[in-house]
Amino acid sequence: MSDQIAENLSAIRSRIIQACETSGRPATDVGLVAVSKFHPQDAVEAALKAGQRVFGENRVQEAASKFPALRETWPDLRLHIIGGLQTNKAVDACRIADVIETLDRPALSDALEKAAEKTGRLPELLIQVNTGNEPQKSGIPRDEADAFIKASMLRFGAKVRGLMCIPPEDEDPAPHFHFLTQLAQRHGLPVVSMGMSADFETAIAEGATLVRVGSAIFGSRPMTGS
Known part of the structure; x- marks a missing residue:
């Protein structure tokens, strides 16, 4: 398992470098978030040993x-929480996470503010934007994004670092990625988290500074330590 994960990581890093070169961007512009959800601690340890x-x-x-x-x-x-965050998990998230990528509603802002007071720490925050306005998906709707970003920056200051999105599966992701990058630039936010295993090169071409890759590193199904 360790060797395979190391090989996969090396391949993904090479693809990130190539995508950056193709887009005329330095490779240092783009960071890799290895999505380890549903995979055991052994798999994370293998990635850590490989330099991730x-x-x-x-x-x-x-x-x-x-x-x-x-x-x-x-x-x-560094640990990023990239799934939808329930308000009753805000305290635990503040305790263990370095970045929460899924701030998407005023109720969660309230919960995080209280959790930060209780724990004495607040992770960096990315605001999740529902670029496809999909009712089943987390994220602030497109037409509410500007106001929510402004309110979040006033409330949390420099802890608000950027934006995140997950485009609709059945659409070309490029326009969604382009929209998110333009939105981040409009608010002076440096971090744009977008792109996954199937489309991260497109995301890099459209301005991603973080890509979230899981199955291409750890495999499509949870691994075991055997």
Whole structure:
């Protein structure tokens, strides 16, 4: 497992470098979030041994079961919460995460503010925008995004670092990526998290500064330590 994950990481890094070159961007512009959701701690450890330091998890409870022990050996690892965050998980998220990529509604802002007061720490924040206005998907609707971004920046200051999106599966992602980059630039936000295993090169061409890759690194199904 370790060798395969290391090979996969090397291949993804090469593709990121190539996509940056094609787009006329320095490779240092784009960071990789290795999406380790549903994969065991052993898989994360294999990626850490291969030099990866930034990971994404959907569920706070799952992240809490894996990452505190790993931080003891790799204190420079960074954990991103990339799944929809329930308000009752805000305290736990503030305790364990370095970045929450899914701030998407005023109720969550309220919960995070209270959680930060309770825990004494607030992770960096990305605002998730529902670029396709899909009713089943998390994210602030497009027509509410500007106002919510402004309100969040007033409330949380420099902790608001950027934007995140997940385009509709059945549409060309490029216009969605372009929209998100323009929105981030309009608000002076440096981080644009977009693009996954199937479309991260398109995201890089449209201005991504973070890409979230899971199955291309860890495999399409959860691995075991055997």
